[in-house]
Amino acid sequence: MRxxxxxxxxxxxxxxxxxxxxxxxxxxxxxxxxxDKVALQSAITAALSRGVSNxxxxxxxxxxxxxxxxxxxxxxxxxxLHGSGRGSTIxxxxxxxxxxxxxxxxxxxxxNITIDNMEFWCTGARTTGAMININNVSDVVIDQFVINNxxxxxxxxxxxxxxxxxxxxxxxxxxxxxxxxxxxxGAGGDTYIGPDIVMSNxxxxxxxxxxxxxxxxxxxxxxxxxxxFVKGLHVNPVTSQDVSYLFIDHSLFDxxxxxxxxxxGTTAASSRIRSVMCVNSWFSGTTTTGGPGTGIEFTAASxxxxxxxxxxxxxxxxxxxxxxTINAGPLNISFTDCTIAGNGVETATTYDGxxxxxxxxxxxxxxxxxxxxxxxxxxxxxAINIAAGTSANxxxxxxxCEPNLTVGTIGYINSGVLTGGGNQIAFNTPGISMGMDSxxxxxxxxxxxTETVISAPMRIGANALRxxxxxxxxxxxxxxxxxxxxxxxxxxxxxxxxxxxGVIMTFATTAAGTTGTTIPFRVVIxxxxxxxxxxxxxxxxxxxxTNAITGIVALQLTNIYLGTAATxxxxxxxxxxxxxxxxxxxxxxTFQQVLTEIAVT
Numbered sequence: 073m074r075x076x077x078x079x080x081x082x083x084x085x086x087x088x089x090x091x092x093x094x095x096x097x098x099x100x101x102x103x104x105x106x107x108d109k110v111a112l113q114s115a116i117t118a119a120l121s122r123g124v125s126n127x128x129x130x131x132x133x134x135x136x137x138x139x140x141x142x143x144x145x146x147x148x149x150x151x152x153l154h155g156s157g158r159g160s161t162i163x164x165x166x167x168x169x170x171x172x173x174x175x176x177x178x179x180x181x182x183x184n185i186t187i188d189n190m191e192f193w194c195t196g197a198r199t200t201g202a203m204i205n206i207n208n209v210s211d212v213v214i215d216q217f218v219i220n221n222x223x224x225x226x227x228x229x230x231x232x233x234x235x236x237x238x239x240x241x242x243x244x245x246x247x248x249x250x251x252x253x254x255x256x257x258g259a260g261g262d263t264y265i266g267p268d269i270v271m272s273n274x275x276x277x278x279x280x281x282x283x284x285x286x287x288x289x290x291x292x293x294x295x296x297x298x299x300x301f302v303k304g305l306h307v308n309p310v311t312s313q314d315v316s317y318l319f320i321d322h323s324l325f326d327x328x329x330x331x332x333x334x335x336x337g338t339t340a341a342s343s344r345i346r347s348v349m350c351v352n353s354w355f356s357g358t359t360t361t362g363g364p365g366t367g368i369e370f371t372a373a374s375x376x377x378x379x380x381x382x383x384x385x386x387x388x389x390x391x392x393x394x395x396x397t398i399n400a401g402p403l404n405i406s407f408t409d410c411t412i413a414g415n416g417v418e419t420a421t422t423y424d425g426x427x428x429x430x431x432x433x434x435x436x437x438x439x440x441x442x443x444x445x446x447x448x449x450x451x452x453x454x455a456i457n458i459a460a461g462t463s464a465n466x467x468x469x470x471x472x473c474e475p476n477l478t479v480g481t482i483g484y485i486n487s488g489v490l491t492g493g494g495n496q497i498a499f500n501t502p503g504i505s506m507g508m509d510s511x512x513x514x515x516x517x518x519x520x521x522t523e524t525v526i527s528a529p530m531r532i533g534a535n536a537l538r539x540x541x542x543x544x545x546x547x548x549x550x551x552x553x554x555x556x557x558x559x560x561x562x563x564x565x566x567x568x569x570x571x572x573x574g575v576i577m578t579f580a581t582t583a584a585g586t587t588g589t590t591i592p593f594r595v596v597i598x599x600x601x602x603x604x605x606x607x608x609x610x611x612x613x614x615x616x617x618t619n620a621i622t623g624i625v626a627l628q629l630t631n632i633y634l635g636t637a638a639t640x641x642x643x644x645x646x647x648x649x650x651x652x653x654x655x656x657x658x659x660x661x662t663f664q665q666v667l668t669e670i671a672v673t
Contacts, residue, residue, distance in 0.1 A: 091122065091129060091130075092129065092130040092131070092132060093115060093118060093119050093129060093130070093131045093132065094115075094131075094132045094134065095108075095111065095112055095115040095131065095132065095133050095134075095138070096134060097115070098111045098112075098114045098115040098118065099111035099114070100112055100115065100133075100138055101136070101138075102133075102134065102135070102136020102137060102138045102161075103136065103137070104136070104137035104139060104164070105139065106139060107139055107140065107141050107166070108138045108139055108140055109139075109140040109141045109142055109144070112138060112140055112144055112163075113144055113145070115131055116131065116144060116145070116146055116151070116153070119131040119151045119153075120146065120147070120148030120149075120151055121148075128150045128151065128152060128184065129150065129151050129152070130152050130154055131151060131152065131153050131154065132154050132155075132156075133153065133154065133155045133156065133161045133163075133190060134156055134161070135156045135157075135160040135161055136161065136162070137162045137164050138161075138162065138163050138164060139164045139166050139195075140163065140164070140165060140166065140172075141166050141167055142167060143170060143171055143172065143173070143174060144163075144172065144173045144174070145173075145174045145177070146173065146174065146175045146176075146185060147174070147175075147176060147177045147180050147182065148180075148182055148185075149182040149183050149184050149185070150183075150184045150185075151184075151185055151186075152185075152186040152187075152188070153185075153186070153187045153188075153190075154186075154187075154188055154189055154190075155188065155189040155190030155191075156189065156190075157189050157190075157216070158189065158190070158191055158216060158217065158218050158241075159191065159218075160189075160190075161189065161190040161191065162190065162191045162192075162193055163190060163191070163192050163193070164193045164194070164195060165192075165193070165194045165195065165198075165203075166194075166195050167194075168194060168195075168196045168197060168198045168199055169198070169199055169200045169201055170200060170201040171201040171202050171203075171204075171205040171227075172192065172194070172201065172202070172203045172204070173187075173192070173203065173204045173205070174205045174207065175187075175204065175205065175206045175207070175209050175212060176206060176207040176208045176209035176230065176232070177207060177208070178207045178208045178229075178230050179208065180208065180209070181208055181209070181210070181231070182209055182210075183209065183210040183211045184210075184211045185209060185211070185212050185213075186212070186213040186214075186215070187204070187213070187214050187215075187217065188213070188214070188215040188216045188217065189215075189216045189217075190216075190217060191217065191218040191219070191220065192204065192217065192218070192219045192220070192222075193220045193221055194220070194221040194222070196221070197221065197246065198221060198222055198223040198246060199223055199246065200223055201223055201224065202222075202223070202224035202225070202226060202227035202254070203219050203222045203224065203225055203226065204219075204225070204226045204227070205224075205226075205227045205229070206226065206227065206228045206229070206230075206232050206235055207229050207230045207232065208229070208230025208231050208232055209230070209232050209235075210232065210233035210234050211233070211234050212232065212234070212235045212236065213236045213238070214226065214236070214237050214238070214240065215236070215237075215238045215239055215240075216238075216239050216240070217239075217240045217241070218240065218241045218242075218243070219240070219241070219242050219243070219252075220243045220244055221243075221244050222242065222244075222245050222246065222250060222252075223245070223246045223249065223250055223251075224250070224251050224252075224254055225242045225245065225250075225251070225252045225253055226252075226253050226254070227254045227256075228253070228254065228255050228256065228257050228261070228263055229254075229256045229257055230257060230258070231257060231258045231260055231261065232257040232261060232262075232263075233257075233260070233261065233262045234262050234264075235257070235261075235262070235263045235264065236264045237253065237263075237264065237265050237266070237269060238264075238266065238267060238268060238269070239267070239268045239269075240268075240269050240270070241269075241270050241271070241272075242269075242270070242271040242272070242282075243271075243272060243273070244273060244274065244277075245273055245279030245301075246279055247277040247278065247279060248278075248279070248280060248302070249279070249280050250279030250280055251279065251280055251281045251282075251284045252271045252279065252281070252282045252283060252298070252301070253265060253271075253282070253283045253284070254284050254286070255283070255284070255285040255286065255287070255288050255291055256285075256286045256287045256288075257287065257288060257289075258287055258288075258289065259287070259288075259289045259313075259314055259316070260289045261287065261288045261289045261290070261291070262289065262290050262291075263288060263290070263291045263292070264291075264292050264294070265283065265291065265292065265293045265294070265296060266292070266293055266294035266295045266296045266323070267294045267295035267296075268295055268296075269295075269296040269297070269298075270296075270297045271283075271296070271297065271298045271299065271301070272297075272299045272300055273299070273300040273301065274300065275300045275327060275359070278300055278301050278302050278328070278329050279301050279302065280301065280302050280303065280306075281301055281302065281303045281304075281305075281306040282298035282299075282301040282303070282304045282305065282325070282328075283296070283298060283304070283305050283306070284303075284305075284306045284307075284308065285305075285306070285307045285308075285309075285315050285318065286308055286309055286310055286313065286315070287309055287310065287313040287314065287315060288314075288315050288316070288317075288318065289314070289316060289317065290316070290317040290318075290319075291315075291317070291318050291319070292318075292319045292320075292321070293305070293318075293319070293320045293321070293323050294319075294320075294321045294322065294323070295321070295322045295323060296323040296324070297323070297324045297326075298323070298324065298325045298326070298328075299324070299325075299326045299327045299328070300327050300328065301328050301329070302328065302329040302330055302331075302360075303328060303329070303330060303331040303332075303333070303334050304325030304326070304328040304331065304332050304333060304355070305320075305325055305331075305332070305333040305334070306331070306333075306334050306336065307333075307334070307335045307336060307345055307348075308334075308336045308343075309337070309343035309344060309345060309376075310343060311341055311342060311343060312341075312342045312343070313343060313344070314343075314344045314345075314346065315344070315345050315346070316344070316345075316346045316347050317346075317347050318345075318347070318348045318349075319348075319349050319350075320348070320349070320350040320351070320353050321350075321351050321352060321353065322351075322352050322353060323353045323354075324353065324354040324356075325353070325354065325355050325356075326354060326355075326356050326357050327356075327357045327358075327359060328357075328358055328359070329358065329359055329360040329363075329365075330358065330360045330363050330364040330365060330366070331358065331364060331366055331367075331368070331369055332354075332355030332356060332357075332358060332366075332367045332368060332388070332391070333355055333367075333368045333369075334368075334369050334371070335348070335368075335369070335370045335371070335378055335381060335402075336369075336371050337371060337372040337373060337376035337377065337378040337401070337402075338371045338372065338373040338376065341373065341375040341376065342375050342376065343373075343376045343377075344376065344377040344378075344379075345376075345377070345378045345379070345381070346377060346378075346379050346380055347379075347380050348380070348381040348382070349382050349384075350381075350382065350383045350384070350386060351383075351384045351385055351386070352384075352385045352386065353383075353386050353387075354386070354387045354388075354389070355367040355368050355386065355387070355388045355389075355391075356387065356388065356389040356390050356391065357389070357390050357391065358391040358392050358393075359392065360392060361392055361418045362418075364393065364397070365391055365392030365393040365418060366391055366392075366393050366394045366395070366396070366397045367388035367389070367391040367394070367395045367396060367412075367415065368383075368388060368395075368396050368397070369396075369397040369398075369399070370397070370398050370399060370402040370405060371399045371401070371402075372399070372400075372401030372402050373401070374401070376401070377403075378401060378402040378403070379402070379403045379404055380403070380404045381402070381404070381405050381406075382405075382406045382408070383406065383407045383408070383410055384408045384409055384410070385408075385409045385410065386407070386410045386411075387410070387411045388410065388411070388412045388413075388415065388425075389411070389412075389413055389414050389415070389448045390413075390414040390415065390417055390448055390449075391415045391416075391417065392415075392416075392417050392418040392423075393415070393416065393418055393422075393423040394415060394416070394423045394424050394425070394426070394427040395412040395413075395415035395424070395425045395426060395442075395452070396412065396425070396426040396427065397427050398426070398427065398428045398429060398432055398435065399429045399432075400429045400430060400431045400432060400461075401431075401432075402432065403433060403434050404434045404435075405432075405434075405435050405436075406435070406436040406437070406438070407426070407436070407437045407438070407440055408436075408437075408438050408439060408440070409438075409439050409440065410437075410440045410441075411440065411441045411442075411445055411446075411448075412425040412426060412440060412441070412442045412455075413425070413441065413442070413443060413444055413445040413446070413448035413452070414444065414445075414447075414448025414449050414450075414451055414452070415448075415451065415452050416451040416452045416453060417451055420451040420453075420477060421451075421453050421477045421478055422453055423451075423452065423453060424452055424453050424454045424455070424456065424457040425442040425443070425452045425454070425455045425456060425473075425476070426442065426455070426456045426457070427457050428456065428457065428458045428459060428463070428466075429459050429461075430459040430460060430461025430462070430463065430488075431461045431462050431463055431492075432461075432463050432466075433463055433464040433465050433466075433492060434464070434465045434466075435463075435465075435466050435467070436466075436467040436468070436469075437456065437467075437468045437469075437471055438467070438468075438469050438470055438471070439469075439470045439471065440471045440472070441471070441472045442455035442456065442471050442472070442473050442476075442484075443455055443472065443473050443474050443475050443476045443484065444475050444476075450475050450476065450477060451477070452476045452477060453476065453477055453478045454476055454478055454480050454484055454485060454486040455471065455473035455476050455483075455484040455485055455500075456468060456471075456473070456484075456485045456486070457480070457485075457486045457487075458485075458486065458487040458488060458490065459488050460487075460488025460489045460490065461488070461490065461491070461492075462490075462491050462492040463490050463492050463495065464490075464492025464493050464494050464495065465492070465493075465494040465495065466490070466494075466495040466496070466497065467495075467496055468485065468496070468497040468498070468500065469496070469497075469498055469499050469500070470499045470500065471485075471500045471501075472500075472501050473485060473500050473501065474501060482497055482500070483500060483501075485497060485500060521653065521654055521655070521656065521657055522653065523562070523571045523651050523652070523653040524571070524651060524652050524653070525569070525570060525571055525649050525650070525651050526547065526650055526651065526652045526663055526666045527545055527547075527649050527650035527666050527668045539601055539602060539603055540600065540601065541600070541601045542598055542599065542600050542601075543563075543598070543599040543648060543668075544596065544597065544598050544599075544667075544668075545561075545563070545595075545596070545597045545650040545666070545667070545668055546594065546595070546596050546597075546666070546667040547561070547594070547595045547597075547650070547652075547663055547666045547667075548593075548594045548595075548663065548666075548667075549592075549593060549661055549662050549663035550590050550591060550592050550593065550661070550662050551590070551591045551593055551659065551660070551661050551662075552590045552591075552659070552660045552661075552662075553591075553658060553659040553660070554658045554659075555656075555658045555659075556582060557582070557654060557655055557656050557658055557659035558580050558581070558582055558654070558655045559580065559581045559582075559652070559653070559654050559655075559659065559661060560578060560579070560580050560652070560653045560654070560655070561578070561579040561580070561581075561595065561597060561614070561650060561651070561652055562575050562577070562578050562579075562650070562651045562653075563575070563576045563577045563578075563579075563597065563599060563612070563648065563649075563650055564576060564648070564649050564650075564651060565647065565648045565649075566647060567647065568647065569647035569649050570649070571651050573647065573649065576599070576610055576612075576648075577599060577610065577612040579597060579612065579614040581595070581614075581616060593616060593617070594616075594617040595614060595615075595616055595617075596614065596615045596617070597612065597613075597614045597650070598612065598613050598614075598615075599611070599612045600612070648668075650666065650668070
């Protein structure tokens with residue numbers, strides 16, 4: 073680092089140790105009136121001619137507005153185009169079609185070009201071309217910049233490597249067709265967008281996309297704020313091309329029209345979107361009604377691949393329709409520790425937190441809040457809505473799904489008939505479960521005359537049960553008796569998960585009076601819902617798996633209030649439990665395991 077002085081006497085600390093040039097020494101006026109095209113190109117060409125291996129040339133643009141009437145080209149290496157600061161140095165294109173500044177020509181493969189501390193404007197509404205076109209160049213840095221009135225802001229193409237865009241602003245893109253950053257730099261491309269990129273527009277004049285990625289071998293989007301585009305992030309590979317290893321971190325895609333983000337594998341045959349990781353980012357506030365209006369959408373044609381996309385700690389809020397839309401075809405989509413709330417703004421009770429089409433496989437949603445939260449209202453129909461079909465290996469665990477507006481087949485989760493196998497929907501609150509949702513209690517010591525809760529209380533949301541649903545309790549243990557004695561099991565439902573709750577059914581067994589003999593046993597109790605609503609009824613049966621205990625089953629059909637199905641009235645804490653009691657101290661039951669399963673059948 074060493075201090076130098078430009079021709080106008082301005083001190084400047086250069087990051088290079090090589091000589092420096094000043095555009096005004098080549099005749100540039102920077103007065104906002106003179107056409108400086110020839111002078112600027114002459115200065116850039118001179119700098120490029122002196123850029124040799126392991127050396128660099130600083131080309132300084134003092135404060136001013138530099139009008140230019142045609143494309144400026146920078147095809148070479150080891151040059152830094154340095155302005156005096158945003159708001160101070162402005163390059164003003166006076167033409168509205170074609171590229172404005174071109175770095176590389178698609179064949180040169182040159183390296184080490186930096187543009188920083190300046191703004192790029194156009195005197196009119198641009199209709200084609202990029203403000204900055206980066207074509208087959210490596211080690212490019214665009215830093216501390218502003219781009220205004222663009223058709224394409226920055227276009228990254230060819231086999232460009234290590235392209236870094238940092239601390240920049242994009243304003244006023246072309247309505248409907250404009251793209252802030254377009255990345256199409258091949259399977260080996262390497263692009264870093266951010267940190268501190270801000271992209272915004274007039275909400276009434278949204279450009280097509282903030283960041284659009286059609287082909288990339290690696291791209292990072294870090295700490296970017298993208299607002300008021302039709303699609304904030306659009307990933308749309310073309311025929312036989314890949315977008316792989318996309319990383320999104322601490323970024324916001326807000327107030328866009330149809331999508332916060334669209335991972336779109338339907339635009340061309342054999343396109344691929346693979347290995348995407350998104351953390352701590354926002355996809356919120358879509359504005360288009362009567363259309364997609366979704367926070368995040370995944371689509372895949374039959375010949376395309378959308379595979380292995382993970383979202384961790386993200387917020388998908390206040391979108392017009394679904395928070396997340398997953399169409400048929402994508403694989404291995406996961407949401408972990410995300411908040412999906414307040415979606416369905418367009419019409420309450422119509423759109424869902426997560427909408428899953430038929431025939432989607434290998435999806436997981438774990439430990440998410442999917443319901444009203446914070447400033448996001450209670451407008452979602454279901455937390456998760458799964459269409460009937462061949463979907464397989466859906467893993468939906470531990471999500472807080474309260475409140476939403478409509479109770480489905482599994483609490484606030486709704487599912488059609490799934491035939492693909494391997495689907496587990498469990499431990500979500502409130503609700504019952506499909507597949508294994510088993511709470512295991514190791515019961516030690518003797519249990520006899522005192523009524524004791526022996527199952528882990530399972531909480532069920534109002535109207536969560538449907539006709540045909542089955543609840544199963546399995547109790548495994550031993551019985552020691554000195555005389556024949558009755559052991560009673562009671563199934564209870566209420567608000568406390570204790571012996572004080574209301575009895576649904578009672579089952580009794582009679583133990584054989586073999587003095588001093590310890591008899592192993594396994595009891596399986598199945599309860600099937602006959603009807604639900606204000607006067608729900610249940611049918612129960614018990615099976616004993618032992619040759620030393622006689623099963624005496626006392627069926628008891630009892631009305632139990634679960635809320636009115638038609639109106640979806642709620643009971644905040646509905647627990648179902650299994651209790652145990654013997655008639656006399658002459659019998660002692662010891663339980664090694666008590667299993668609770670609540671399954672949709």
